[in-house]
Amino acid sequence: MGQALGATQLDDRWDGGLLGPEQASIAERWLESPQLVADLSWGITDTKVLRVQSAAGQVIIKAGGPENHHLAREIKAHRAYTRPLVEDGRSARLLHADPGANVLVMEYLEGRLVEGTEAEHETGIYAQAGEALRLLHRQESRADDTYEARATAKALSWLDRKHRIDPAVEQEARRRLAEYRPAPVDVVPTHGDWQPRNWLLHRGELRVIDFGRFDFRPAATDLCRLAVQQWREHPALEQAFLDGYGEDPRSSPVWRVDLLREAIGTAVWAYLVGDEAFEDQGHRMLRGALDCW
Template sequence: MRDAWLHDVLGPCTVVADLTRQVGSVVEVHDRHGTPWVVKAAPTPGAFDREQHAYAVWVPHLADQAPRLLAAHRDSRTLVLERVPGEADWTWDPARHREAGQLLRRLHDAPPGGSPGEAHAEAPGVGLGRLMHSRLDAALRRKPAGTTVDPALVAAAERAVGTLKREHADLPRVPVHGDFGGHNWARGPDRLRVIDFADARLAPAALDFARLWVGPWCERPDLADAFFEGYGRPMTAQEHEAVRLQLPVFALSLVSHGARHGDREMERRGRHRLARAVQGADHTAYPTGPRGLWWAARRARDRRRFARS
């Protein structure tokens, strides 16, 4: 059924690359004119609904810095998307993080327009605690049997989720990407574009910020500085606290994912970030001592470069 539908949409086409990561199916195809397209089969109905909704309602606000949705087939949970130029991977270039901040701000400022599967009567922000509860449950449930995590660290993550539910239910919800990071930034020769909206939903902006803090910003806070210059405002005090409370859950997810896929470096980073988060380390702090002087010089250089751009 899907093949016949795909032929109706694109005509004869050829698969040229398998872009699948861990779940679902993502392939690049070329139509008879040589035009590249991405054919994406979502792993669940929820992922399909979220992504189709995002492309219909929010992604147009990113103009040509995100793929265009050509067609969708609900029965097979398949999307046909424009293939944007560039390859996705993490970057340590502050200029790229500044551009990512500009792009994410445009998404967060898009009119909400509702979100599939959301209970619109619930208070804005309640979803953040629920999302972290679900993420923590999934990380623990999918962790390989031989992978151990200190129960005290797990308990600390559970307490953080409880605090999110009780004390941060008033954070306003905006359209968020849900998995905003370098692995979903297609860096082309001219500009950065964002891909993969399967986790897009209405949630506090702090959800997207936390995903970045558990990534390269943990070791490179100058990248966060560049990002928020592009974003146009710093985090509020409440967003800062909401990010801090999410970090143990994101770190446990790294441990679980790394262990499942045999990625020892990811598992190591997750354990390191988990310990730091539970110890209460300031995730925004710059190094001190000689290394701190080096960071200060680097920040000054980057600011001069941004001022000229």
């Protein structure tokens, strides 16, 4: 049995103790004398995002604990589905990955986050975002007979967890989900969190980060967060996005349920991790989704 590292020992490590000991050792072998530049982690989950100077230049290291499933999704995305984005200069290239240790290394992308800047309200950015999403989605499409039932069951399981959703709202949400009759749908490779907080802008070019929610889903699900945030008050942004994407993948009956399931997951997850602002957004999304009926 090894001893836990003390504060002094952690401070002596190149990563300042931000990675697990095995993860730090693996990254050191990959990168040769890495030096920590900045900790870019959000701090809400245990995912670590480090900007690191290596012998070959700056890179991004992402790592998580053994129960963190986002790294496995991100590795899967980069190994099989980000190539069109990488080749178009819209995403980072995966350099190293160890799924067993839950750690990966990617190219560092220059740019600033679109969220919170003037670019968040520029139609040209949304046209680029639509074009980029089309590159991701169009790679593969498959019929899935069980996706809708699984997604609805997951939404109900979120409601079974601890949350602060108003009981009357919860009751109506459960009723709408129970009434829904799932049917087969086509699913494509999706990002899962397609919005300005995961877009970088560099010299006018949009770049996409964070594939930690990657999975095969209906294409429309990647529009949920934009629809309830940036597009609500600015329909021109929505139209620019759809022009870039080339079509509107939403269909009315399923779209209502997409929004409802997304709202439930947002409200409950945000409560569980203590993100009150995101939880408030989840409650607004819930009210908006139920108003669609």
